[in-house]
Amino acid sequence: MAKQNIELIVNGDRYEVAVEPNRMLVDVLREDLGLTGTKIGCAQGDCGACTVLMDGVSISSCLTLAVEAHQRELTTIEGLAASPQELHPIQESFVQHGAVQCGYCTPGMIMSAKHLLDQNPHPSEEQIRQGLSGNLCRCTGYNKIVEAIGAAADKMASSGKEG
Ligand code: FES
Ligand code: FES
Numbered sequence: 001m002a003k004q005n006i007e008l009i010v011n012g013d014r015y016e017v018a019v020e021p022n023r024m025l026v027d028v029l030r031e032d033l034g035l036t037g038t039k040i041g042c043a044q045g046d047c048g049a050c051t052v053l054m055d056g057v058s059i060s061s062c063l064t065l066a067v068e069a070h071q072r073e074l075t076t077i078e079g080l081a082a083s084p085q086e087l088h089p090i091q092e093s094f095v096q097h098g099a100v101q102c103g104y105c106t107p108g109m110i111m112s113a114k115h116l117l118d119q120n121p122h123p124s125e126e127q128i129r130q131g132l133s134g135n136l137c138r139c140t141g142y143n144k145i146v147e148a149i150g151a152a153a154d155k156m157a158s159s160g161k162e163g
Helices: 025-032 089-096 106-119 125-131 143-159
Strands: 004-010 013-019 051-054 057-060 073-075
Touching: 013 025, 051 106, 057 106, 089 106, 089 143, 106 125, 106 143, 125 143
Parallel strands: 004 073
Antiparallel strands: 004 013, 051 057, 051 073
């Protein structure tokens, strides 16, 4: 199948890649760009492990063709922390609240949480649970994840780091 040249803007960096038209975005992120923080769980839109932001909206990158992301702004888990020493407040809160066990769902959970808090900086517990409804976790029972996101929202609001 003939490849197409596309430009991806990922975490502020521009990449030129040649991809088959049927190649999925998650595979290009992981295999071509080496951004393996985005995980593949089900590869069919059920688990949320592959969640990234495209133009600020959370999407399943296992259901998105790479060509659909041509010249769109993508954010992956690698784009959230200011540096390895300075995690994003949502990441910090997951660590502090014990919301990570095996960690496989965590990047997708955090990207969904980022999308939620960008839209709604003060979500109720119910709204957090709804915001995570597309993300599955086999380990935590969800409560600590929900607590972590609520605490991150409070911290971001009090430090003026909303969004
Ligand atoms: S890997 Fe994309 S939703 Fe499960
Ligand atoms: S921490 Fe293991 S799947 Fe969520």
